[in-house]
Amino acid sequence: MENEKQILTVSELTKEIRKTLEETFEQVSVIGEISNFKSHISGHWYLSLKDADAVINCTMWKGFNQYVFFTPQDGMKIIVNGKLTVYPPRGSYQLDIRSMKPAGLGELQEAFEKLKQKLEAEGLFDEKFKKPIPVFPGKIGIVTAIDGAAFKDLISVAKRRFPLVEIIIAPARVQGSGAAESIVNSIRILNEYPGINVIIVARGGGSIEDLWAFNEEIVARAVFKSKVPIISGVGHEVDFTIADYVADLRAPTPSVAMEIAIPDINEIENFINEFLLKSTTNIETLLEERKEDVASFHKSYGFRLPMEKLNRNSQQVDSSIGRILQSIEKYSMIYDNKISLLSKSLESYDIQRVLKRGFVLVEQNSKFVTRASNFNKEKKAQLKFYDGEITTQ
Amino acid sequence: MSKKKTKSNFEQDLSRLEEISRILEEDSVELEEAISLFEEGVKLSKSCLKTLKEAELKITELKSELGKITQVDEE
Numbered sequence: 001m002e003n004e005k006q007i008l009t010v011s012e013l014t015k016e017i018r019k020t021l022e023e024t025f026e027q028v029s030v031i032g033e034i035s036n037f038k039s040h041i042s043g044h045w046y047l048s049l050k051d052a053d054a055v056i057n058c059t060m061w062k063g064f065n066q067y068v069f070f071t072p073q074d075g076m077k078i079i080v081n082g083k084l085t086v087y088p089p090r091g092s093y094q095l096d097i098r099s100m101k102p103a104g105l106g107e108l109q110e111a112f113e114k115l116k117q118k119l120e121a122e123g124l125f126d127e128k129f130k131k132p133i134p135v136f137p138g139k140i141g142i143v144t145a146i147d148g149a150a151f152k153d154l155i156s157v158a159k160r161r162f163p164l165v166e167i168i169i170a171p172a173r174v175q176g177s178g179a180a181e182s183i184v185n186s187i188r189i190l191n192e193y194p195g196i197n198v199i200i201v202a203r204g205g206g207s208i209e210d211l212w213a214f215n216e217e218i219v220a221r222a223v224f225k226s227k228v229p230i231i232s233g234v235g236h237e238v239d240f241t242i243a244d245y246v247a248d249l250r251a252p253t254p255s256v257a258m259e260i261a262i263p264d265i266n267e268i269e270n271f272i273n274e275f276l277l278k279s280t281t282n283i284e285t286l287l288e289e290r291k292e293d294v295a296s297f298h299k300s301y302g303f304r305l306p307m308e309k310l311n312r313n314s315q316q317v318d319s320s321i322g323r324i325l326q327s328i329e330k331y332s333m334i335y336d337n338k339i340s341l342l343s344k345s346l347e348s349y350d351i352q353r354v355l356k357r358g359f360v361l362v363e364q365n366s367k368f369v370t371r372a373s374n375f376n377k378e379k380k381a382q383l384k385f386y387d388g389e390i391t392t393q
Numbered sequence: 394m395s396k397k398k399t400k401s402n403f404e405q406d407l408s409r410l411e412e413i414s415r416i417l418e419e420d421s422v423e424l425e426e427a428i429s430l431f432e433e434g435v436k437l438s439k440s441c442l443k444t445l446k447e448a449e450l451k452i453t454e455l456k457s458e459l460g461k462i463t464q465v466d467e468e
Contacts, residue, residue: 138404155450159450164445167451168455169454171456193455265448268445269445275434276434278418279417279434282417283417286427290424
């Protein structure tokens, strides 16, 4: 009977083992190196932790792994906290991980270097892929936390420097679990939004863990894939992230990223005012020069020549006219004389003919007396005959 | 919509102004051309300065996955 009591079904034994293990190792911390890491489509993580001599299978359910700020990579040394459990269908035990962190900062640094080398080898940092940043962006897309300090900085720089721009913010988680996915999503959304000329991916300063999302491979690939040029402005000047290397332009801080993205309104105003001043002077100089040109033309011999010619010609005309007038005068005098001579002889010729016929002309006081009533008996009279004149007593 | 147009016009106006500025500095430019360019430049300058003076930052917030767009007034 006692022996029979000892006989357990597989399930019963497994149940006992499970109970023992779970009770004994309800809360354990383990250090080990990741191998065979797999993020299942369901969101659960499957991995093994190993050291030189042993391996233990691990799971990390979605509900827990969403709080992990980094994506585990094979070879990374981590410290996990969890409980041991049994998977009855396979008769295996495994560690249910509840939290996970890198064994040291060196682990993150190493992960960073590994990813950097990998992406660099793929050409993701190549200058030839860097898109030019437009000088006058109409719309700027921003990927950052909407309640973060970086966003405030970005807005205040835009307001001060170039308020003509339009800001399109696609809010993203920039820290902790899910941050990488959120950043990737925001970059995608901004690429779909019409008319965005440049995207700023930004986050204020923080620890390497805080900035870790920008060192994730999916973020690097999303930045590389973006059709819209991307300026990164993550952390402080000393912080370099993988996203910085892939970005079309790396700015040391969020504020500088905005300064690079937009022109300065003051510079534009200065340019315009300078234009007004300079071109006014230019025009005035040009006018002055032309005036001088005209004046010197005016004084030039060539310009005076036609005037002189005109003067000379009019002098010629004048003297010709003078000569013409003179000769006209001369001729008219000659003709006048001739005419008067002729008319005199004509006149006398007429009188002679009358006198020849026996008529007499009576003259008193140098006037012809043509009527008897006009004759003065008291005075002398000249009697003009054909053949001579007689003066009466 | 009209605001968007103003912006692209601003950029066009400014680059035209730069062009005019360049031409006016050349010696070869004819007086009549220079004067008409100058008039054009003054007009552009005034409209650009006016646009800058009246500019106000516009912020639009995109609510993630759904692509729903929400306007957010600046503070």
